[in-house]
Amino acid sequence: MKTKLLYILGLIIIVGFMSFTFQEDRWTAPEGAKKLKNPVSSADKAESIKRGAKIFKTRCMICHGTTGKGDGIGGKALSPKPQNLVSKMVQSQTDGEIFWKVTNGRNDMIKWGPILTEEQRWDVVNYVRTLK
Numbered sequence: 001m002k003t004k005l006l007y008i009l010g011l012i013i014i015v016g017f018m019s020f021t022f023q024e025d026r027w028t029a030p031e032g033a034k035k036l037k038n039p040v041s042s043a044d045k046a047e048s049i050k051r052g053a054k055i056f057k058t059r060c061m062i063c064h065g066t067t068g069k070g071d072g073i074g075g076k077a078l079s080p081k082p083q084n085l086v087s088k089m090v091q092s093q094t095d096g097e098i099f100w101k102v103t104n105g106r107n108d109m110i111k112w113g114p115i116l117t118e119e120q121r122w123d124v125v126n127y128v129r130t131l132k
Helices: 002-025 042-064 095-104 118-131
Strands: none
Touching (some): 042 118, 095 118
């Protein structure tokens, strides 16, 4: 009976640890971020994407890679690894969630809010949308 109880307790601890580990890797923006609206009009989107591509190449590509798959040379030693921006998980997020993440950073990802203007951060969001 005691052995069975210890076995069950051990399984609960292992499953709990695994759940915590997987949740930790999933980066969730706060609810309010989902409601942020992209201020770039469809008429200005092409120019925004061009500007975003330039910013991505100079600021983001080192870790996220040339195609945004998270395989950049600068991200090789990072833990967690840079996000694959092409993935369904990233592309299914709202523009506001991506903007919030660019703005606030996490772990080794730079907090771009104090470095890039609001317009530049939206340009990056618009460029990330082209990485599908």
